[in-house]
Amino acid sequence: MSSGGAHETERDGSDGRTGSRPRGHVRLRPGDRVAVIAPSGPVDPDRLAAGCEVLRGLGLDVALGKHVRDRVNLNEDRAVRDGWYRLAGTDADRAADLTDAWCDPSVRAVLCARGGYGATRLLDHLDWTALAAATGPEPKILHGSSDITALHVAFGARLGITTSFGPMSASQIVAAPAPHEDGAEALAGLRAALFGSGTIEVPGTSVVRAGHAEGPLTGGTLSLLTALLGTPHAPPPAAGKIVFLEDVTEEPYRLDRMLTQLLQSGWLEGAAGIALGSFHDCGDPDEALAVLTARLAPLGVPVLAGLPAGHGPRQLTLELGAPAVLDTGARHLLGGTG
């Protein structure tokens, strides 16, 4: 691939090391090659095919990871009972697909087909020297959400780049949206994030604590952030940053326990603001919001809830690591420009 045009120039003077401002990722152009991989759970073949068609519809040249159709159980065994397939291949194979895609100079974006479970297992299998060596001044895009939060944290911290959090190609809302899902909006958001270089506006619905905040965007899926605490893969402190949080199928007491752990870990100390996405199937929505409010409002920074990002029927795409503005007066989060 070409090493890029004017619209892909590095956006700051960062050297990519942790603590400095992350380098914004490239923007795609029609015809660009993207690699679709499955770093977590096994992918339904029909969904995979439908998602690739959607990506081709965006003008992209889609390459598939070697192991994207693999499926094994948590014991990394292929000969298992029905219903025990939880991973899209062994940890080593999924790590190889990710590394191969990231290190292939013809690939401009690595798109995760789906989440599920397994990304935290992958972290011990990645060759960060090789991944860093393949991360040039115009970093390629890593795109995914949910379980992929573990990769966002690792790529952001270790490679000093922004990454793209949003609906995945083989997820229902992209590949086969249900009537209650806004598939068109999700696809438009994905297109804007991958191809566009402008600001993305993400509206919120509920002001938990009023105010205006600016800082790089961090965070992701709450249960994945807490699953990294106490490990070498723990997220760097959120001080000075706007923290995005969302989750799915976590009861209010689990949300409270995870927020308690984040708070006790000190991770949220000095955060500039909190942007809350969807908490889909997390019990009574009012109780979930009450829990989020009780734990986060005392931080004393702006908190905006109800952003259409995460696992809900509306899924916009966010650029983690990129500068963002949270404004509860305007009821929105602005970000997306790397």
Next chain:
Amino acid sequence: MSSGGAHETERDGSDGRTGSRPRGHVRLRPGDRVAVIAPSGPVDPDRLAAGCEVLRGLGLDVALGKHVRDRVNLNEDRAVRDGWYRLAGTDADRAADLTDAWCDPSVRAVLCARGGYGATRLLDHLDWTALAAATGPEPKILHGSSDITALHVAFGARLGITTSFGPMSASQIVAAPAPHEDGAEALAGLRAALFGSGTIEVPGTSVVRAGHAEGPLTGGTLSLLTALLGTPHAPPPAAGKIVFLEDVTEEPYRLDRMLTQLLQSGWLEGAAGIALGSFHDCGDPDEALAVLTARLAPLGVPVLAGLPAGHGPRQLTLELGAPAVLDTGARHLLGGTG
């Protein structure tokens, strides 16, 4: 209360500081006063009453914590919707009940009525100077399980004492055992742990990795151990210890994620052996055991599964911090002597 008889003598020369051998707790005698408190979820009044009757049947003088019947939501608000009561009082009130009981010289054991959720929140509200000052050469008993794991870890690490992990007075198996539950065995185990000074044998059903190991017993409910990682309340390393693990309503992928986090945190490095209790309602039991096997057998130490301790229909009582022997040939864990 008396400062104790011959059977309560300190069992080693420990000064109670972290790293030294924990001091074994006292053994109760008929007529001893015990305090029943609720550090986590709200207690059903009928269950509370039935559980207290059971304790009186053991010859104990039962005192109730001031807030044991309180109930508030996770926002610490009393005026909430039905079904939102998750805590037996505010964090400050639950912490006060625990501190008052521990510091009352007439109380010889602090028995948690039930688990549920809320113990990790309590940890920031406890006055460890006061609790340590009230911990004499013959430490009283702290008894509970499940969510109370957070208190076991804290009391063991900060006060240098053994604690008692087993069925709680207002839990179903003690207060109103269902037909499928072995209430008689649970009560006998509780009695032996509270009053006895001999060795308790806990049989296992499945040898995951053969061998013989000795060391102090540590661990508890897996999800609580992981909820402490990365915080000031994280459990001290399990090196040289026998690790007991159990859980309830955690799907196999969640078990795997938690074990991955424990492993990545380094907590399990150098563990002497692993004793697995019940993993009740954790999906397909065979899959749960396969997950436990895949993650723990590579540690290279003895692993015995199927111990009747935790949330299942059989619930023996274990003494955390006390010397233990794990022998897969004999298929048992021996412990309980402080």
